[in-house]
Each structure stands twice: as structure tokens, then as C-alpha cells.
Amino acid sequence: MKLSVVYHSKTGNTKEMAEAIVTGMERVAGVAAKAFPIDGVDEAWIKESCGVVLGSPTYLASVSGETKIWLDNCARKLGLAGKLGGAFATANYVHGGGDLAIRLILDHLMVLGMLTYSGGGAYGKPVIHLGPVAVAGHLEEYRETFELYGERMAKEAAVLFG
Numbered sequence: 001m002k003l004s005v006v007y008h009s010k011t012g013n014t015k016e017m018a019e020a021i022v023t024g025m026e027r028v029a030g031v032a033a034k035a036f037p038i039d040g041v042d043e044a045w046i047k048e049s050c051g052v053v054l055g056s057p058t059y060l061a062s063v064s065g066e067t068k069i070w071l072d073n074c075a076r077k078l079g080l081a082g083k084l085g086g087a088f089a090t091a092n093y094v095h096g097g098g099d100l101a102i103r104l105i106l107d108h109l110m111v112l113g114m115l116t117y118s119g120g121g122a123y124g125k126p127v128i129h130l131g132p133v134a135v136a137g138h139l140e141e142y143r144e145t146f147e148l149y150g151e152r153m154a155k156e157a158a159v160l161f162g
Contacts (some may be wrong), residue, residue, distance in 0.1 A: 024150025061097025081113030
């Protein structure tokens with residue numbers, strides 16, 4: 001079962017967290033996961049994936065412009081409808097709007113016909129309501145949560161798509 005993580009990263013923080021999600025996904029037996037920058041996606045891999053997680057740095061309490069353009073244009077041709085979707089963000093500040101960026105991504109994924117998921121509070125702590133957010137300068141403190149998020153997404157994909 002293939003899974004994809006697509007991200008936009010300027011400083012490398014969002015890329016690093018995307019790779020942590022892939023690490024968590026690959027803890028689940030039978031899962032092959034890859035991370036791609038939004039300007040270098042493997043369209044064939046994504047089309048064969050049963051789940052796609054999208055991540056963005058947070059700018060002005062929202063996604064980066066590049067992420068919004070990708071959602072509005074590129075994502076439409078990848079056949080995302082019916083796939084499992086998720087979102088994550090990085091931010092410079094704890095209250096930098098990471099949750100708002102995630103919400104924008106999830107809204108777009110649902111409009112594209114995806115089934116969005118995060119695990120919410122179903123697994124207990126750490127609770128990841130909408131998707132994980134990492135704060136710049138403290139990425140190592142968030143790595144385990146991002147890996148756990150990836151694992152939870154992969155487990156749900158296995159339940160849905162076997």
C-alpha cells in the first residue's frame with residue numbers, strides 16, 4: 001500500500017517534519033511511503049497512493065502561497081477523490097496559525113473528494129485533533145508526535161484500503 005506526503009518548505013523545517021511522518025507511516029506493515037516537495041511530486045506514485053498528507057509552513061496564519069497554488073491547480077489532476085487525506089504545518093510561533101493552515105488544507109482536500117482523518121482524540125495522548133504543528137527551533141520536541149501521526153494515518157489507510 002502506497003502513501004504520499006507532499007510539502008512546501010523554504011527553510012527545511014516542513015521537509016523535516018514530512019520525513020518524520022513518512023518514518024511513522026513505514027512502521028505499519030505493508031506500507032511504502034514517500035515525501036515529495038510540491039514542485040517535484042511523482043504524479044504516478046501519488047495516483048497509486050491510497051492516502052496523501054499535505055504540509056505547509058505557516059505564513060500570516062495561513063498556508064504558504066505555493067501551497068495554495070498547488071491546492072488550487074496541481075492537486076486537481078492527481079485523482080485524489082476517495083483517498084485518505086491529512087494535513088500538517090510548521091510555524092515560527094506556538095500561536096502562529098498552524099491550526100488555521102491545517103484547516104485550510106483539510107477544507108480543500110474535502111472539496112477535492114478526499115476522506116480526511118487525523119485520529120483526533122481516539123488514540124488518547126498525544127491528541128492530534130486536526131493535524132500536527134511543529135514550531136521552528138524546537139523540531140526535535142515535535143518529531144515523535146509527527147511520527148505517531150504518520151503511523152496513525154497509515155493504520156487508518158490499512159483499515160480503509162487494506
